[in-house]
Amino acid sequence: MIIELENVSLKKAGKWILQNLNWKVEKGQNWILFGLNGSGKTSLLNLLNAYTFPTTGNMRVLGMEFGKTYLAEKLRIQIGFVSSSLQQKFDLGNNAFEVVLSGAFASIGLYETPTDEMRNRAAQLLHDLGCFAYANQRYETLSLGERQRVLIARALMADPTLLILDEPANGLDFLARESLLESIERISKKPDAPTIIYVTHHIEEILPTFDQALLLKDGNIFASGYTNDMISSEQLSEFFGIPVKVMWNQNRPLLSRVYPASNQSSE
Numbered sequence: 001m002i003i004e005l006e007n008v009s010l011k012k013a014g015k016w017i018l019q020n021l022n023w024k025v026e027k028g029q030n031w032i033l034f035g036l037n038g039s040g041k042t043s044l045l046n047l048l049n050a051y052t053f054p055t056t057g058n059m060r061v062l063g064m065e066f067g068k069t070y071l072a073e074k075l076r077i078q079i080g081f082v083s084s085s086l087q088q089k090f091d092l093g094n095n096a097f098e099v100v101l102s103g104a105f106a107s108i109g110l111y112e113t114p115t116d117e118m119r120n121r122a123a124q125l126l127h128d129l130g131c132f133a134y135a136n137q138r139y140e141t142l143s144l145g146e147r148q149r150v151l152i153a154r155a156l157m158a159d160p161t162l163l164i165l166d167e168p169a170n171g172l173d174f175l176a177r178e179s180l181l182e183s184i185e186r187i188s189k190k191p192d193a194p195t196i197i198y199v200t201h202h203i204e205e206i207l208p209t210f211d212q213a214l215l216l217k218d219g220n221i222f223a224s225g226y227t228n229d230m231i232s233s234e235q236l237s238e239f240f241g242i243p244v245k246v247m248w249n250q251n252r253p254l255l256s257r258v259y260p261a262s263n264q265s266s267e
Contacts, residue, residue, distance in 0.1 A: 001060070002027055002162055002195045003048065008057035010043055017043045018219045021057070027161075030188055030196040030209050032227060035216035041199055044216065045083075045166060048197075050075050062161055077106050080155030080194065082148070083166035096142065096150045097135040100125060103157030118157070125153040129183050145176030149183060156187070156194075163187075163194040169205050177205070185209050203231055208251040215239055 003025035010018040018040050025031055035041045046052045048061055050072040059066040062078050080103075094102075098110045100122040105112050114122075126132040131149040134142060142150065148168050155163060165184065169177040188196055188209040198210055206213075206227065213230035215222040222239055223230055231253050233246045243258035 001025070002029075002062060004058075004060040006058040008047070008054045008059050010047065010052065011055040012043075016219060018047075018054075021221055023214060023221065023224065025195060025197070025212075027195055029212050031198070032206050032210045032213040032231075033197055033199045033216065034201065034203070034206075034213055034230075036201050038218075039216045040219040041216055042166075043219075045081075045164060045199065048162075048164065049079060049081055077158055078161045080152075080158070080160035080163040081166070082151045082155050082164070082168055084170060086151055094139050095136050096131060096139055096146075097122060097126065099139050099150050100135075100153045100157060103154035106158065122153070122157060125156055126150075128187070129153045130179070143176070145172050145180055148172070148180055152183070152187075159192075160194050163196045164199070165196065166199045167201070168198075169200070169202070181205060181207055203236075203246070203253045203255045206231060206253055 001024060003023060005021045005023040008018065008021040009016060021044070033041060033044070043052070047054060047059065050061070050066070053059075053066055061075060064071045064075055094110065101114045101118060102110045104114060104118045104122075123132065123135070126135050129149045129152060131146060131153065134146060139147065139150065152163075152165070152168065168184070169180055172180060184196070184198070185207045187193060188207075196210070198205070198207075200206070211227055212225070213227040214224040215230055215235075217239060223235060229235065231246055233244060236246060236255065237243050237258075243260075245256050245258050247254045247256070
């Protein structure tokens with residue numbers, strides 16, 4: 001079992017941010033974590049990475065039980081985490097290759113001497129993610145899409161058991177987004193691929209590899225299960241509180257709002 005949450009709740013400043021979450025992620029599953037802004041997605045990710053601890057409930061991630069031992073450092077080395085907040089934390093002097101290498105040490109910046117094995121792995125990951133051509137370019141000169149590819153390569157350096165992608169396509173144009181998603185799909189098909197949790201509020205980013213989905217709303221699990229059942233017109237109309245239509249094309253969903261037919265006759 002990769003993740004086990006049993007009646008997990010989180011309270012901050014006297015307010016319940018997450019309430020009674022029950023969720024199990026098994027090895028080999030890839031999940032979509034879907035929710036609107038303010039739904040509690042970031043708070044849930046902070047729990048999974050042991051940046052915060054649940055107020056109530058029982059929680060295990062990668063077999064480690066929260067509250068039983070000091071697990072933060074041991075846990076995070078097994079989790080590859082990519083979020084937009086990481087993009088601003090790297091030294092301006094680092095090139096893309098150095099950023100990827102830093103993932104072997106779970107550090108922001110490269111302060112230790114990597115082994116030849118680490119260098120070879122970093123080069124292979126840059127190849128796999130289509131960013132080897134700009135390995136020697138300074139990180140801050142890269143486009144947003146290029147930076148995201150580099151950060152995913154960095155997250156994979158330590159061969160994580162769990163890979164969490166927090167809205168990795170946010171801010172990308174159509175071509176950059178689709179190119180990034182192709183890379184993620186390709187990674188997920190590798191024999192040694194980690195379990196992936198993809199966090200988004202755009203259903204058009206949902207790839208065929210994500211066969212499970214959790215819908216988070218107002219700090220509660222609205223529903224969870226097979227993606228085809230969760231990402232449906234009926235389910236999302238109830239989730240959003242307005243009528244919507246989900247259309248599937250090549251195993252990718254598209255969302256549109258359903259407007260009521262006009263009762264006014266034309267003059």
